[in-house]
Amino acid sequence: MTMLEKFSPLFTDLYELTMAEAYFAHHFTDPAVFSLFIRNYPRERSYFVAAGLEDVLAGLEGFRFSADEIEYLRSTGLFSKGFLLYLEEMRFTGSVRGIPEGTVFFKDEPILEVCAPLIQAQILETFLLNTIGFQTMIATKAARCVHAAGGRALIDFSARRTQGRDAAIKVARSSFITGFSATSNLLAGKLYGIPVSGTMAHSYVTSFDSEIQAFEAYAQTYPDRSVFLIDTYDTLQGAENAAKVALEMKKKGRRLIGVRLDSGDMIAFSKQVRSILDRSGLQDVKVFASSGFDEYKIADAIKQGACIDAFGVGTKLGVSADAPYLDIVYKMVRFRDRDIQKRSTDKINLAGEKQVFRKTKEGGRLAGDTIGLKHEILAGTTALLETVMKDGRRVGPRPSLDAIRKRFARDFAGLDESYKTGAQVYPVALSDPLRKVQGADLRDIL
Amino acid sequence: MTMLEKFSPLFTDLYELTMAEAYFAHHFTDPAVFSLFIRNYPRERSYFVAAGLEDVLAGLEGFRFSADEIEYLRSTGLFSKGFLLYLEEMRFTGSVRGIPEGTVFFKDEPILEVCAPLIQAQILETFLLNTIGFQTMIATKAARCVHAAGGRALIDFSARRTQGRDAAIKVARSSFITGFSATSNLLAGKLYGIPVSGTMAHSYVTSFDSEIQAFEAYAQTYPDRSVFLIDTYDTLQGAENAAKVALEMKKKGRRLIGVRLDSGDMIAFSKQVRSILDRSGLQDVKVFASSGFDEYKIADAIKQGACIDAFGVGTKLGVSADAPYLDIVYKMVRFRDRDIQKRSTDKINLAGEKQVFRKTKEGGRLAGDTIGLKHEILAGTTALLETVMKDGRRVGPRPSLDAIRKRFARDFAGLDESYKTGAQVYPVALSDPLRKVQGADLRDIL
Known part of the structure; x- marks a missing residue:
C-alpha cells in the first residue's frame, strides 16, 4: 500500500x-x-x-x-x-x-x-x-511520448529523479496506462503488477577489470535477459565488445536481447552500432537508448532515422519537465x-x-x-x-x-x-x- | 511517519x-x-x-x-x-x-x-x-524566493499542486529550512512542528449570501486570526468590505490581521488596497498576496513598489517549476x-x-x-x-x-x-x- x-x-x-x-x-x-x-x-x-x-x-x-x-x-x-x-x-x-x-x-x-x-x-x-x-x-505526458514513439517500445526509467518516491510509483502506473511496456521501478512492479525491465549501470561495468569481462559475467547470470550498456568507455568499441560476447552466446544457443546507449550523439551512434551488430549477423539484437528522452527528443530521433528499437524514458517524463x-x-x-x-x-x-x-x-x-x-x-x-x-x-x-x-x-x-x-x-x-x-x-x- | x-x-x-x-x-x-x-x-x-x-x-x-x-x-x-x-x-x-x-x-x-x-x-x-x-x-528554489523577498514573510501554499503528497510534506520542510515562516500544510505541521498558516478560499466567500457576511462570520469565529480574501467578486469593493468589518472588529478591541489578493494585477491592486485600508486608519492590517508567485514574480513586485507584506508561494515553489x-x-x-x-x-x-x-x-x-x-x-x-x-x-x-x-x-x-x-x-x-x-x-x- x-x-x-x-x-x-x-x-x-x-x-x-x-x-x-x-x-x-x-x-x-x-x-x-x-x-x-x-x-x-x-x-x-x-x-x-x-x-x-x-x-x-x-x-x-x-x-x-x-x-x-x-x-x-x-x-x-x-x-x-x-x-x-x-x-x-x-x-x-x-x-x-x-x-x-x-x-x-x-x-x-x-x-x-x-x-x-x-x-x-x-x-x-x-x-x-x-x-x-x-x-x-x-498520463498526459506519457501519452505524448507514446504518440511520438510511433509503436516503438517505451520503458519508464524515472524513479531516481521523480519528486519523491510516491511520485515514482504513480509515474510507473500512469505511464503504463498509456501504453508504456514496462517500468524499472520494482516497488511499482510489485504494487501494480506492471512488467519490470532494466539493463545495467556504468558502475557495474567499471567494477570489472574490463568491459568485456563485465558483459561476460552478466551473460553468464542472465543468458536470456541481457542488455549490455556499451557507452562506459567508448561506445563503438563497446558495440564491438557486445557483438563479440553476443556471438559467444549464440554458439551456446543463447541470444543477447540488446545493447543500450546512454550518452553522446544517439542518432549517429545508433546507426553505427546497428551496422556493427548487423555486420556480425546480429540483426536480432535490439538497440535501446536512454538519457534525456521525452516526446520531443524521441520524435527528433525518429525523424533523423535513428536505429533505436526502444526508449528508456526517465526524468523528463517523471516530472513532466516542460x-x-x-x-x-x-x-x-x-x-x-x-x-x-x-x-x-x-x-x-x-x-x-x-x-x-x-x-x-x-x-x-x-x-x-x-x-x-x-x-x-x-x-x-x-x-x-x-x-x-x-x-x-x-x-x-x-x-x-x-x-x-x-x-x-x-x-x-x-x-x-x-x-x-x-x-x-x-x-x-x-x-x-x-x-x-x-x-x-x-x-x-x- | x-x-x-x-x-x-x-x-x-x-x-x-x-x-x-x-x-x-x-x-x-x-x-x-x-x-x-x-x-x-x-x-x-x-x-x-x-x-x-x-x-x-x-x-x-x-x-x-x-x-x-x-x-x-x-x-x-x-x-x-x-x-x-x-x-x-x-x-x-x-x-x-x-x-x-x-x-x-x-x-x-x-x-x-x-x-x-x-x-x-x-x-x-x-x-x-x-x-x-x-x-x-x-530547498534551493525556496532559498531563491527568500532572497528575492528581502525580509518579507513567505508561506508555503504548495500542497495542492505538488507531485504527490509526500512531495508536499517535503516541500514544507525544505522551504522552512531556508526561512519560510509557515506552511498551509497541516500534515507537515504535525510531522515537523512547522507553524501552520492560512486564510480562506473563494468557495468560502461564495457559500454566503454576501461577501460582507462571509467576512463577519469568519471574524466571529477567529476574532484575532482573520485574513480576508477580497478578490472573489471585485477586489476594491472587497477591500472596502474588509475595512468595514475591520473597523467593527476594532470597536470590540479586535484586530484584522490582513487581507489577501489572489488574482488580477497584484501590484496595482496592492497599492489601491493599501490606500483603502490606510484611509480607514487600518495601517496595521497587512496585505497578503498569492497566485503564481516565485522568486521572479516576487522580485518584480517589490521592484515595482507593490504594497505586499507577505507572499503565499505555491505551485512554482512546490515543483521547482522553472x-x-x-x-x-x-x-x-x-x-x-x-x-x-x-x-x-x-x-x-x-x-x-x-x-x-x-x-x-x-x-x-x-x-x-x-x-x-x-x-x-x-x-x-x-x-x-x-x-x-x-x-x-x-x-x-x-x-x-x-x-x-x-x-x-x-x-x-x-x-x-x-x-x-x-x-x-x-x-x-x-x-x-x-x-x-x-x-x-x-x-x-x-
Whole structure:
C-alpha cells in the first residue's frame, strides 16, 4: 500500500479547516457540489488523459481523523471542542462522479464532481487536486511520448529523479496506462503488477577489470535477459565488445536481447552500432537508448532515422519537465439550491452540477464534446462522468489496470491526429441549459 | 511517519538487483565507495542548499526486505535462491559521510559518500538520488524566493499542486529550512512542528449570501486570526468590505490581521488596497498576496513598489517549476583498492573518496571551496562532509529543524550577493592529490 492510498485527512491546507470551523459555527452543513477541472492547457498540450481516480476513491473510503491527528488540531488552539468532536466522527458520506481513468478529455470539462455536506466536500480540496492533478499530468505526458514513439517500445526509467518516491510509483502506473511496456521501478512492479525491465549501470561495468569481462559475467547470470550498456568507455568499441560476447552466446544457443546507449550523439551512434551488430549477423539484437528522452527528443530521433528499437524514458517524463504542473482547480458550483459562480478579475468557473456528453463517429472517432447540466439527455452521445461513489461507498467494480489501459488505447486511437498535435482544437461546446444557469459573461471561457 | 521515512528497499530500479545478482554470482562483495553529486546548475542557479539527509539516514536504519518483497522478487524468475536469501538477511552495514542539511554547496561537490559492501551501496542508488535530489532542489528554489523577498514573510501554499503528497510534506520542510515562516500544510505541521498558516478560499466567500457576511462570520469565529480574501467578486469593493468589518472588529478591541489578493494585477491592486485600508486608519492590517508567485514574480513586485507584506508561494515553489529536476548522479568512485572513473563521451566523474574543504573570511563570508581526497588536511578550512553513519548506525545526535534552519541562515548570510545572483561563479578548486588520482582529462569538469 502506498502513501497515496493510506490517506490522512490532515493532508489538507489549514484554511480548509478554519473555514470549516466557521461553517460549523454557522450551521452550514448542507450538501454542496464541487467540480474539479483544468482551466488551461500547458504548453504544447491539446488533450488530457484522466488518472488518479482509483487513489481518490481508496482515500475517501478510509477517510477518518485519527486520535493523534485530532490531538494535533487541538494543540493549534484554532478549533472549538464541538468542531473537533464533529471532525473525529466524520466519515465521507457523499457521492462522487468521475471520468474513468484512461479517458481522453479536454480543458474546462469536469473530471470529478463531489456532492457532500459542505464541510466534507471542502476539506477534500487539497487531496483531490493533488491526486488527480499529478497523475493526469503524467498520463498526459506519457501519452505524448507514446504518440511520438510511433509503436516503438517505451520503458519508464524515472524513479531516481521523480519528486519523491510516491511520485515514482504513480509515474510507473500512469505511464503504463498509456501504453508504456514496462517500468524499472520494482516497488511499482510489485504494487501494480506492471512488467519490470532494466539493463545495467556504468558502475557495474567499471567494477570489472574490463568491459568485456563485465558483459561476460552478466551473460553468464542472465543468458536470456541481457542488455549490455556499451557507452562506459567508448561506445563503438563497446558495440564491438557486445557483438563479440553476443556471438559467444549464440554458439551456446543463447541470444543477447540488446545493447543500450546512454550518452553522446544517439542518432549517429545508433546507426553505427546497428551496422556493427548487423555486420556480425546480429540483426536480432535490439538497440535501446536512454538519457534525456521525452516526446520531443524521441520524435527528433525518429525523424533523423535513428536505429533505436526502444526508449528508456526517465526524468523528463517523471516530472513532466516542460510543464510540471496543471492549472487544476476545485470550485463550489452548487450550494443548497443555488448554482454558484465565483467571479474575480481573471478567474471564472461554470456554475451548476455538470456532465460531459461525447459524440463519436464510425470507427470510434471522437467527434466533439458538450458540457451540459447533469440531468440533461443528449441523444447519440455518451456521458463521460460515471457515479463511482454513493453515500461514501464505491459503486461498481474496481477496473483492472489492463481495462484502464484498453480504455485509453481505444480513446486515443479515436482521437484525430490534428487534435493530438494541437493543429486543430477539439470541439467542446456548452449546452444551452448550462449557459442559462451562468450569471457571468462566458466569452472568456470557451 | 511519512512514506519517505518508511523506506522499502524495493524502491529501486530492477537493474540494481540484476547487477547485484551478477555481483553475487562473481563474489563481488568487497566495499565500494559511491559519491552523490550534482553535475550542473539548472537555469539561473549558482548554488545549492543541502536537504534530504535525515530521510536518507532514517531509510538506511530501517533497511530490510520484507518477506512479501522477497516473495515478489522470487516471482519475477530473475533471481537465484542464494541471492534472495542474501537479500533477505541484508541490513545496511556501511558508513555514510554527508554535507549537513541547510549547508550551501556547489556543483561537483560530493553531497554524500557511501562506503559499503558493493551490493548494498549499489542498490541504494535510486533511493538516495530521489531523496537528496528532490529535497535539495526544493530547498534551493525556496532559498531563491527568500532572497528575492528581502525580509518579507513567505508561506508555503504548495500542497495542492505538488507531485504527490509526500512531495508536499517535503516541500514544507525544505522551504522552512531556508526561512519560510509557515506552511498551509497541516500534515507537515504535525510531522515537523512547522507553524501552520492560512486564510480562506473563494468557495468560502461564495457559500454566503454576501461577501460582507462571509467576512463577519469568519471574524466571529477567529476574532484575532482573520485574513480576508477580497478578490472573489471585485477586489476594491472587497477591500472596502474588509475595512468595514475591520473597523467593527476594532470597536470590540479586535484586530484584522490582513487581507489577501489572489488574482488580477497584484501590484496595482496592492497599492489601491493599501490606500483603502490606510484611509480607514487600518495601517496595521497587512496585505497578503498569492497566485503564481516565485522568486521572479516576487522580485518584480517589490521592484515595482507593490504594497505586499507577505507572499503565499505555491505551485512554482512546490515543483521547482522553472527547473523541476537536478542533474544529480551517484557514481562509484572506489572499489577494492582502485579509484574508479567512468568515462564516456559526454559524462565524467571524479575518482576517489573525497572531502570538501571550505575557507571562510572574517564575518563568516564564504571564500572558496576545494574538493580534495578524504584524508587530506587543508589548514584554515572546514571539512563539509561529516560522518553521519558508521557500521549502519547513526553517529551523533539528530539535528533539530531549528538547528538546520540556523545553519542555512548562517551560510546564506555568508554568501556574497554576486554568488547568489550568479553574477560571479563561486570558486571551487580541485586539490593536487585529487587531480593525481584522476585518469582522464579534467578540462571539462571545472
